[in-house]
Amino acid sequence: MSPTLSEIFATHPRDGGWIGFLLGQAARDKPLLWVQDRMAILESGRLYPPGLPGLDLIHVEARDARDALWAMEEGLRCAGLSAVIGELWGDPRALDFTATRRLAVAAERYGVAAFLIRLGGHANLSGARQRWRLASAPSLANPLDPRAPGSPAWDAELFRARGRPPGRWTITPNDDGQADRFHLVAGAGDRALGEEQRLSA
């Protein structure tokens, strides 16, 4: 899949589940640019590097959505980045169809993947090529301690995508720790899917 703009909606603003899903898709050979607007930091916390070992990142704290979008677009023009991630809170006025379309075009033109994270926002008109709705799902059984959380699982719904049918999956990271591979654990319609699907960026 060539780099493009994906939009990810966290179904609940204080659900951090999308991070694991996202990091699985983003390549890590080069640094990441991670933009958070101020409201996103206040509402759902600042990025915490000790929880993201081995990740080389540049963090940008933007005053508002306009600055965040500007920083994202600047980042997309930079060949030294592997991906640009922008978290926006709510439905800012600056984030309209034109803004998302600009990001999508820049991402495709310069070959840098872009992820637009919407915390507590609504799925209005957007130029994103892929739009996901993501929620945490109850984690898998922990083999060492039955009462403890196990490997994380996510309920991912691709509700709009160019060139591929929408769908809904429950996924979990691959056992070998390779974060760019996911297991599909169980389909939404109770279908058992044993196959692996590679969703690399």
Next chain:
Amino acid sequence: MPALAIERWAKSSDCPPEAPIVLSVEGTHGPIIHAVTRAAAERGARPGARLTDARAIDPALIAEPADPAGDAALVQRLAIWAGRWSPLVEVDGDGLRLDVSGVAHLFGGERGLVRDIERRFARMGLTARVAIASTAAAAWAMAHFGPSPLGEGGSSCRLRKGEAGSSSPDLTTFGHPLPRERGLAASLPPLPVAALRLDSDTVRTLDRLGLKTIGALIDLPRLALARRFRGAADVVDALDRALGRKPEPLTAAPADPPPRALLKLEEPATHPEAAPQALERLIPDLVEQLEQRRLGARQLSLTGYRVDGSTGVASVATAIPSREPKHLQRLLVDKAAALDPEFGFDAFALTAGWTEDLGAAQENLVEESSGERELARLVDRLTVKLGPRAVRRPQARESHLPERASGWVAAVDGLSPLAGEGGSSRRLRKGEGMSYLRSSPPHPPIAAQWAPPSPAGGEGLMRPQRLLDRPEAIEVLYATPEGMPRRFIWRRAAHDIARVEGPERIAPEWWRRPSSERLRDYYRVEDVQGRRYWIYREGVIGDGRGGLPNWFIHGLFG
């Protein structure tokens, strides 16, 4: 400083110029005249005389208090402004001293330089006596005691040409009123001995001995002079300094002046586009200088010199040394546009105040561009717009406390070691006048920065991906006070806990905080929807540091 004080006073008051005004300072025996207007001088008032004596000659004198501190501040301001002529300016008592070696040709020779200085001072209503000489002491003597067409003591602006002792005395030239091409040996002797800046007792002694001019002193045997005047009043020493036999370096002289490009405008520019346009013309100049010296700029400042004697400065810093014209211009252009022209800029200077070695790197022979350099440029652009505090990279710190373990450094500082290309050493070259810049601390390479933090590290420790800037209090239901939490309410939303792992006990840093701080028991909890949080209980019952323990939420897992 007779003329400056009186001219400054005259500008700030609306008094007719023909009024006999004297400015006075308090002396040991009553007020002493500090400065006089021309009208007052005609009525017999002299600086240094007692006010009462002057009033005895002419009772119509009007006395006003002088403001020496204000005058000194004006001189300081003028010294910065005089940077338009030369990068080396020193305040010297009541005048300015400029090192103009290699500068004069930019202003049409020394004569043009002198004329330019006089004109610009005159435009501000200040009288400047200008002299260029091959030694500082000689320039001082010329400016204060040289023949003057104005017939009055003006504020002096001394120029000194060349490093003392480095240029031969026969190259000496003076600004008008003296004819050009006259050597020091010819022009100094007619001046009175007071021009040597000796103290008044020595001058009086010399006077009584009949040695009224410098020429008379030069003719005397040195040994006799040295024997007669010893200690503080060293006449031989003063003579040597004036004649360039002894070096007298400028104190403010950096050994290696920073690269600098100058632009003078014919007319003062008041439109807001002036600064960006000047920048566009200055950058190629500066880049060429940087290229020749194999340097890259880490800090750039554009100084606009206004007609009223003030300056406006816009400066930016870069993450890696750079001399890419487009990049530098993009960084500075917004800040340059924000410079307020006020009454108009009539000169601009672009200075690379801080540079680092940068080899002759070739860019883009093949299509692929260097990722790290691109990255550094991105950081520069983001930092210029959003500020260094908003663009940061993580830096691990040795601490068990979660909020302390994660440190951030401004990406502009932290990125520099990435730029290994070209930069052979980390030797910093900083302009002397730029000492306000922070020096960059030696950072480990980025790859080494994210070695897991040693005390809190280890793969087994699970840390959340997001941390709240400050922990938020939550209400927790638990089966037993020491047991696992069952349910918590955060921001009025209830979360039923399905699975818990913990506790992980983190003791307070007693060497840093008051000893009343309580320990924390961290739990990783998962609610029924599968969202996972990092919560902690502060303290345990019976630890003697407070009542019932409180619960906080600190992080979110991804």
